Amino acid sequence: MRPRNYTVHDNAPVKWQVLRQLWPYLLEFKSRVALALVCLVAAKLASIGLPYVLKYTVDSLNGDLTTLAIAVPISLIVAYGVLRLLNVLLGEIRDTLFGRVTERAMRRLGLKVFNHLHHLDLGFHLNRRTGGLSRDIERGTTGISFLMRFMVFNIVPTLLEISLVVGLLLFQFGVSFALIIVVSVICYVAFSKKATDWRTRYVQQMNEADSTTNSRAVDSLLNFETVKYFNNETFEANRYDSDLANWEVARRKNRLSLFALNAGQASIIAIAMTAMMANAAFGVINGNMTIGDFVLINAFTMQIFMPLNFLGFVYREIRGSLANIDNLFALLAQSPAVVDKPDARALHAPTASIQFDQVHFRYHPPRAILNGISFNVKAGQKVAIVGESGAGKSTIMKLLFRFYDVNDGAIRINGEDIRGLTQQSLRSHIAIVPQDTVLFNTTLKENIAYGNPQADEDAIAKAIELAHLTPFIAKLPDGLDTTVGERGLKLSGGEKQRVAIARALLKGAPIMVFDEATSSLDSGSEQVILDALRDAAKGHTSLVIAHRLSTIVDADVILVMSNGEIVEHGSHTQLLQKAGIYATLWDAQQKNTATPAE
Template sequence: MDTPDQTREDAAASRAARRRFVLELWSVMRAWRWRIAASVGLLLVAKVATVAVPLLLKRIIDAFSQPNLPARLPIYLLVGYAVLRFAATLFNEWRDLLFARVTLSAVRGYARQTFAHLFALGPRFHAQRQVGSLLPDIDRGTGGIAFLLGVGLFTIVPTLVEIGLVLAVMLRRYPGGFALIILATFLVYCGFTLVFTARRVVYQRRVNKLDARAKGQLADSLLNLDTVKYFTNESVELDKFSKIMGQWQEAGLGNQRALFILHVGQSFIIGIGVAAIMLLAGMAVLERRLSVGDLVLINAYALQVCLPLNALGFVYRESRDAWVNAERLFALLRVPPDMPGAERLPPLQATAGDVVFEDVRFGYEPGRPVLDGVSLRIAPGTTLAVVGRSGSGKSTLARLLLRFYDPDGGRILVDGQDIRLHSPSSVRRAIGVVPQDAALFNDSIGNNIAYARPGADAAAVEAAARAAQLHDTIAALPEGYASAAGERGVNVSGGERQRIGIARAILKAPPILIFDEATSALDSVSEHAIVEELERLARNRSTLVIAHRLSTIVNADRIVVMERGRIAEQGTHAELLRAKGMYARLWLLQQRLERERE
């Protein structure tokens, strides 16, 4: 249970979030101030026309209700009535057309900003969040901003303007009792709506949270569909999803009950207000104090006020929902990147590709070091292989070199430049990576290769594929380079996927290469062929090889053996075998296992 201090802190945080949100929307509106001003002008003209329609209708009814009918048809009144009705619609539609650019531009801007922000956030954030739960937050958040800017602004403001105009006309033409009833109905309606909508927001937040959890669970299960089927755990995943959806259903029912009370209460208040106005007007007509035209006018104004009140209640409820949705989007945008301002640093100038790790220390979590004082060098044009048990820090070296993280201590130099003083994107442009499992987009094979160098022409893509010994395989496909790789590359084999990864690195042509266990997922035949391609690719480049199978690195210029975040041994393959240390034991163990498999 929350303490009073926690409740006060939550309330203060909510108020601060609302202030930030209002400032955000204000900045959007200020950028489009002239277009918004024109839209508001059209809105006011439309509302004046709307309020004038019942006045003209009263004059028409009174003209035809007299004992002696007019000698001539009051054409100007009848035509004017039609023109006013058309003008109200015309100016409203014109306003919407004019304002559409504001709303759509704001949604586009925030969607792009969110997308860019997600790229700026580091691996720590993405490791803790599910893609399936992020997407609904982004979708609902941008939709909420669009609603608050468009429908919210141009429903609340016009309704208030319309009610103000109606009250002014009623006070000028009729006894104050009519205006008093309309004002009292408006105030009671607003008070009731504010109180009960605030109660409903609690349910709406829970519905949104559970909806995001359900979509996250669904996406996680589908992304790991093969694993689910391996262990025949379809029922387990279904139970997890059903449990979340059950909670979502209960929250939704609570939300609907709150909505029922809100709708019924609002309709009751409007019904009482309309009944009171019509009773008062009917008595005045019977007493000959008002004409039939006055009764029609008062009835039209009562409906003209009460119907927008209903719309106002709907918009207020939806605005609160939109506010809740936008809150989550803005909370996401406020998550600070791991390296704020890093992209404003000067670009790295990498030519020779001389890589040096100087006394590097690093841990993903405080108190749990992964690297502890690692110093090593990859001389230009040489290959350095790193081996060791799982968790020894091998792959962490690659992540630090790519500036996914910065060292806690020490530094990493490329051609004498500390990479922390240069933008991460420029560091990564100087490095080509062939990972354990090359990730492919649901696009053509040609575009997947060209991803390494956007804008590369077909000849360059084909040359990279030829160098990776992949061209003949692609050419044999019915659609050639236009053949679809499928989602996550399901249409290509493991060996072909790795060759696409190699072709990407060839196309990028960087001075530095990283092979992160690039053959560990392949069979022996495929591994042998891929290793030859990797060695050909590594010629004349500085190469860091993260290896599991020692047979793939026997030709490396230098091999480093990692143990608990430190360098335990280093040397050539022959030197390390002669030393009869950890490397030699790992080599003998893997050789024995290979023989047993044969």
């Protein structure tokens, strides 16, 4: 997947179509949405009622206050307090009701993307950037929350309030007041949009400088030992300071552009407020308006422009949220290269044979990896594959798991083309001990049990024993509850591979694949584990990809690969007698491991 750009360019169109894609996720709680909208309208009506209560309170206080007449302003003051409380409470109820809708939409969409990513093919994940992908998901789901909060609770209510106020001013005080509001709001919105688009470049520069600085710090700290090995603390500090300098400049430009935006918005508000107050003052002087009307006009004007103060920020963030949500939907639009057929059936087989029939495969058109590979692995048989790097050994394993589909030919299990089987059932019949064992940052027990999360304590203990892990675990203070660290970094290579062996054994699949499964083990442990694997593999079909030929001398058949083809096959003894490529590799490895004479 091509690396995605997370910034929102100033000339990028606003992706309003995202709202249509998001709408189905918001309809799970239709009644809550309806009640939230009712509360929204009711809160705005209470908000608009406040200036009127103020007007009548001022007018009542401006007259002769007899004992009886004083009850009127007191009642109005109480009404003002009630309306103010209603405005706040209705807003809180609206947020609570709609919050559940937003959170459920974030959960549903986040889970859908997570599941979808796990269903995409290996090619997608080999080309992705994990950090960028996780940020895509995080920003997209967070964007939903921001969009709903500001779109529904800021922009829409403000537009509703402006419309109601303009209508009331036009009906009650004439066209001049309504015209001032309309013109000033248009100018304010137009300026905010233009200024926000202009300063977006500075926000981008600041965010990019911040990301670069953080990445530099994290990268340097993750490679702490390498920095120490080469005495490059000063070099790293200078590079970090250079990034900080760029961040400082970008931050200053962003701050100055924000000042320009705020100053322009404040100027428009000041001019509008002055024009409204002057117009109202002339009305009071001419006897056409009361002091209460003057207060009403002032309150309405302030009430309209207060939420607009955040328009530049809200506009930029909503635009960014729409782009981030669009990135999330773009992930959902990614189609996996490997899919189950509509009529694919589940595989159920206690034993399994494997057949590669004239298999051709290439990752990219110019370079062929496998050229007409054909071989059979009978049920319960152990077949080893050897050859130089790049010969296509690991590709055979990936094709068997159906991470990719063959370009030509077929792979069959028990005579059935694996393309006609569901991927879930196919992979459930294969256990693997990979060369590069990656563990989760949790306990040893949970990492072993990952092979079969439903396994009981006895099954886990048996797998541990067969993988020769018992002595190692006994030495740990926390035993099976020991945390292995991120990607298993607290364990040695050999210890990680033993965990992988235990995990594979626990899965109990009829097919066992070992991809350089003993490459990180010491010689003393290697033979013990090989004996255990030999016993555990009885009744299972084993496919072994090996570099150390001493580990596969007991294989029923050894396949020697070169340039994507099988050039030799036979047992260890037969291949040595042929005096071909395998015999040459064997001799070379035996010389390397021989003890030199003193």
